[in-house]
Amino acid sequence: MIERFDPLKGERLRILDEAGEPRSDLDPGLPDTELRTLYERMARTRAADAKALKLQRQGRLGTYPPSRGHEACQVGLASAMGRDDWFFPYFRDLGMYITLGYPLADYYHLWMGNEAGLRTPDGLNIYPIAIPVGSQIPQAVGAGLAARYRKLPIAVVTTFGDGATSEGDFHEGLNFAGVFRTPNVFFCLNNQFAISVPRTRQTASATIAQKAVAYGFPGVQVDGNDVLAVFAASREALANARIGGGPTLIEAYTYRMGDHTTSDDAARYRSKEEVQEWERKDPLLRFRHYLGKKGLWDEAYEKSVQDEATAFVEDAVAEAEARPVATLEDIFAYTYAVTPPDLAAQLADLKAFAGEGRR
C-alpha cells in the first residue's frame, strides 16, 4: 500500500476523511473490538496528557511537552507494533507509552523529575527518552543491526519530530539503515513546528517522506490525524522490516495542538485561526465519527471510555505521588557497574549535609 503513495508526487495516504468516511480499498479491516481499543487508547492518552498539564500548573510535575493532536500517530503506530519489537522514543510519545503498556505512574514520575521513574520495566523493549533531538535515531538503527545479526524477526521503531530531521543524526542513522537494510521504521511526527520554527523554515523539501530518496528506501506521507492510516502504514512497514525487507520512513502529517512545552507560549508564533482549523481535524473526533457510522460509538460508550480513562489516570497519579524521592545512594549507584572509591567518598561527604534542599 505504501508504494502507491509517492511523496514526490505530493500523494498522502489517508483512509478516513474529516467526516470519518473511510476509503474502502484501504481500510485495514480491523475487528470491532480492535477498533474500539484504538479509540480507548486515544482517549486514555488525551486524558493522561490533560492531567499532566494540570499537574504541571499545580507544581506537581515539571516542564512537560503535551501530546494533544498526536493521539492517532502514537496509538496507530504503537498498536501496530508487536511485543518483541523495540521502541526508541523521543520526548513527546505519551500515547506510545500507554499503548505499549508502560506504567503511566512511571512515566509521570519521570516528568516529575524523580530518578525513581527512570527504569523501563523489565520485559518492555523501550529505550529511555532521548532529550537531545534526533540522537536516538542512530541508536534505533544499531538495535536494528543487532536484530538482524541475531536473526530476530522483529522491527525497531523510532519516533521524532519534523525538527529532528535537520539534525545530522537523522541523516547518519537513516543512511546506515539504507546501507545495511536494517529492520527499522522511522516515524516522523511532522507537527508543523519545532518549538517556534515552522516546518517550511525547517527544510525546503516539499515533504519529509521524500527524504527517504536520499537513503534508498521507501518513504510515505500519511495523514497523522487518521488513526487507521497511521495503523495501516505502520503495520505494513513493520511487517516488511520483520521479514528483511528493509527500512521505511513514515511521515505523519499532523499538528501540535498545544504549546511546545509548559514553558512555551505558542501564541507568540502562530495564529489562533490556524490552531482552530486543526481543531476540526481532531483525530479523536474523526475516529468517533467513523465508529459512530459503524454503530460502535454512542454517548453511553463515550461515558464509559471517559470514566475508565479518568480512573486509569488518577490511579497513576496517586501511585506516582506516593513514591518517595530517590535517595542519595540511588543517585550515586548507577554511574558505574562498581562504584569507584572516589565516588563513594563523595557520597559520604554529601551525606554529611543530607536532607532536603540545596546545601
Next chain:
Amino acid sequence: MIERFDPLKGERLRILDEAGEPRSDLDPGLPDTELRTLYERMARTRAADAKALKLQRQGRLGTYPPSRGHEACQVGLASAMGRDDWFFPYFRDLGMYITLGYPLADYYHLWMGNEAGLRTPDGLNIYPIAIPVGSQIPQAVGAGLAARYRKLPIAVVTTFGDGATSEGDFHEGLNFAGVFRTPNVFFCLNNQFAISVPRTRQTASATIAQKAVAYGFPGVQVDGNDVLAVFAASREALANARIGGGPTLIEAYTYRMGDHTTSDDAARYRSKEEVQEWERKDPLLRFRHYLGKKGLWDEAYEKSVQDEATAFVEDAVAEAEARPVATLEDIFAYTYAVTPPDLAAQLADLKAFAGEGRR
C-alpha cells in the same frame, strides 16, 4: 541544462564520450584558447601531483592524498569560478588550487608539514583545507549566507568526496542551504571510494545527486572525467547561484586512480582490472582526443605543455624547500589575537630547550 538530467531517472550529463567525441547540443562553446587552458591546467595538475608523490617517497613531503583521475573535476569546476567566488576545499583538491592561482609552493609547503605554508595569500578567497570530513560544508553555507546578506553577486563552492555525504555535516549544511536558498554549489567528487569503503556501501541511494531531493534544490550527476561536462554544469550552477537562484548539488562521477593517501595500499580492497578499466577513461586522454579532433593538439604542443608543467612544478618545489621551518614564535603567535601571559611563558620555557628535534 542541469534540469534536463534527472538523477532519479539515472541520467548523467556527459558532453565528451570516451573517444573525445562531443555532443554538440551541450558543448559549452569555449574559444580555442580557453580549451587549451583547460588542458594545460589539467596537465599541470597531473605533473604537480606526480611530483608530490615522488617527494613523499623521498621523505621530502608528508602523507599526501593524490588527485590523479580528478583533473577534469578540479579544473572544470575551478575554471568556471570567478575571482570573487569563494572556495571551501576538502583535502584532495590540487587542481582547484592550481587553477584558482594558489601558489603551488605554498600548497606543497602545507603537505610538507610546515606551518609557514598555511596562510592563504591575500586576495584569494580560499578557506583552509578541512581535514575532518564534511566539516567545511556548513561553513560554505555560512559564507553563502553572508554573501546573500551583503548582496554580493557571488557563489560559494565547496568540494567533498562520496564518503563525506554520510556525515551529519553534509546533511545539516545542505538543509540550511535549501532553507535559506544560499548561493552555494556543492560539488561531490564521487570517486567510488572512501579509503577502502566502496560507494555502494557508503549509501544505498542510487546516486549522490538525488540526495538533493531531500533539500528542495536541484542535483545533477555529471561525468567527472569529462572536463567539458564538469565545466558546463559548474558554470550553470554558479551563474544560477550568483543571481539568487539557490544552491545546486553536482555529483561528479569519477574514480580515484591512486591510493587514498601515501599511507594507503588500494590493492588491498580493489582489483587491478577495475583500475585498468578506469585508466581508459582518463580525463586528460579524453580531452586530448577532443582537442586533437579540433586541431588543437599535436605532439609539439604536448611537449611544450609538459615542459611548462615541469618547470612550474620544479620552481614550486625549489621555492617550498628553500623556506625555513616555522619558528617557535610563529607556532605560538596565532592562538589568540593577543597572546595571553601563560602562553608567552610557555614559549619562553620551551625556548630554553630550543633547537631541532624532540626535547
Next chain:
Amino acid sequence: MIMTMVQAINQALAQEMERDDRIIVLGEDVGRNGGVFRATEGLFDRFGPDRVMDTPLAESGTIGASIGMTALGLRPVPEIQFMGFIYPAFNQIVSHVARLRNRTRGRFTVPLTLRTPYGAGVKALEHHSESTEALFCQIPGLTVVVPSSPYDAKGLLIASIRSDDPVIFLEPTKLYRAEKQDVPEEPYEVPLRLAAVVREGKDLTIVAWGAMVPVARQAADAAQAEGVGAEIVDLRTLSPMDRETIITSVKKTGRALIVHEAPKTCGLGAEIAATIGESALLSLLGPVMRVTGQDITVPLPKSEDRYYPGPERVLGAIRKLMEV
C-alpha cells in the same frame, strides 16, 4: 536602569547590533520567539530576519554556518539553546572555531560569540543543567566567559562580541532573573581575561564564577559572623585564565577554596588548584579545597539541589580550611 541579567544581555545584543551591522544573531527560536529565555526578544522585529535568523534544528550546522559567515567579515552571535545541546557542534568548535586563526596564520579569524544558557536552575529535563565549561577551557584558541551579575553580563558580552577571538559565553540560567541591578544605559565593556575581587577578606580566598558567586557570598557572609574574612575572586573569564589575581589573593590569605557546579574530576577547579600549587605553595597554610558538583550525571529536578554546592557546603569547607 534596574534590570535582570537576561535584560542586560538583551540590551547588549541590541546595542551592538545597532552599532555594527556585521553582527548577526542566529539559532533555534531566537527570531520571532525571542529565544526560550527571551534573551533575543525584540531583536527580530527591530533588525529583521536577515540579522536575527531562526535556524533549522542543527547545532553543528549553526556553528559551521557561523564560521563561514566570518570568512566574509560578519560577526555572528549564535545561540545554542542549552549547554546540554552544544555537543553536536563540538567538532565545529574544537576543530575549526578554535583553530582557524592558527591554521591560516591569522588570515582568517573567527570572531564569533557563542551564547548558551549554562548550569542548573531551570529544573527542566535531563541535559538542561549542564556546566561543562572545562571541556572548552582546555581548547587553545577559545575564550570562555561566565558573568555573575547583570552589570558584568552586559559588559562582558559587549567585550566578547567586540573581541576578535571566538568566545564561548556561558549564561547561568539560575541568575537570568535572580537579581536585578542598576545597569548603565550606554554600552560599555567589562574587560575580558580579568578576574574581579568581588569581596575582600584576609583569611581565605574563594574562587568562583557564575551562579556560584552568590553562593560563595552567602557562605562568606555566614563565615564573617564567625569571624572569618573570606575574599571572593569572581573569575569571569575562565580561559585564558587570570592566574595573577588568584595567586595574589591566595598569597595574601594563605588558604584557597574553589567552588564550581561541574563535577569535581577534571573540572576547572583542578586547573586552579594546580596553578595555586605551582605558584603559591609556600604561602599555603593548608590544602586547596574544592567544593563542586558530584562526579555523576546531574540528577533530575527533584534531586538537583542535592547535587550542586550550596552555601552550607561552602561554609563547611570554610570551617575545615580554617582549622588548619
Next chain:
Amino acid sequence: MIMTMVQAINQALAQEMERDDRIIVLGEDVGRNGGVFRATEGLFDRFGPDRVMDTPLAESGTIGASIGMTALGLRPVPEIQFMGFIYPAFNQIVSHVARLRNRTRGRFTVPLTLRTPYGAGVKALEHHSESTEALFCQIPGLTVVVPSSPYDAKGLLIASIRSDDPVIFLEPTKLYRAEKQDVPEEPYEVPLRLAAVVREGKDLTIVAWGAMVPVARQAADAAQAEGVGAEIVDLRTLSPMDRETIITSVKKTGRALIVHEAPKTCGLGAEIAATIGESALLSLLGPVMRVTGQDITVPLPKSEDRYYPGPERVLGAIRKLMEV
C-alpha cells in the same frame, strides 16, 4: 610471542571475538582493509562482514549504532579512525554512552569499547595527533584507558571489552610499532582502575601514561646517572583514577612531576596535581610540576617534535624539582 602493540591489540580482538559472539567490531575501514593501522587485520576474513563491519563515514552514526546494539545484548567495539575525528560523535558519547546506565537505573548498560589511535607519532596532517583524553576523563560514567606496552595493551583491551562499563580505549600511535615485547598467547586481563609503578625510585614520582611512559623512563635513566631515583607511575586507567597509587608514591618520594602530551591547561595533569595537593600536601618538598604539550593547536609534522615533552624537558624538570 614477541609482538608489537598493534599486534597485541589485534590478538586481543581476535581472541575476544572468538570467545564471545556478542562482540562486533565496526568502524571506517576496519573490515576488508584491516584498519588504517592494521589493528583489525584478518578479522574480516575470520569473522565475516556481520561481525567486522565497515561503516559509512559517520562517527556519530557509528557510536549511536553501537549504543543501539547494546540494547539487544551485543558488545560492540567501534573504532574511530583517529582521536581527532571523535568529536562528531561527542554528543553520543557524552549524552548517551556515559549516561544510559544511570538514566535507566541499570536496566540498560553500554558495554562498548571505543578504540581510537591517540597522540602524536604518525606525523600526518593536522588532527592526527590529538591527545584530548581530559575531555573524556571529566565525563562521569566513562572509563578511559591508555596502554603503554604491548603486554598491557592486550590485557587492558581484554579487560575493557569484558567490562560492563563503556571504555574509551586510547592507543598511542607512537607506540603501535615502537617496541616489541613478549606477550602471552592466552587471553589475560590487566585490571582496570589500577595504576602500575613501572620503575621504583625514592627521590621523586613521575606520573605518566601512554607514549610518555617511555619518555619518562629515558629521563629517569638519565637522572639515575646524576644520582636521582625517579619512580614512575603508569596511570593506565585515567578515569576513574587510581589516586591511591599516586598518593602512596608521592608520600614516599615527596616530589611529583606529571608528564602528558595534551596541552597543560585543564589537562589531566591538573587533576593529578590537585589530588596530590589535596591528599599529600604535607609530604611535598616542593611544588608539583607539569611537563606537557603547549596550550596551542598541535603544530604540523615538521614542528610536532618541538611541541611534545621529550626526555630532555622531563630531565630539566627533574633537575628543577631536585633543587628544592
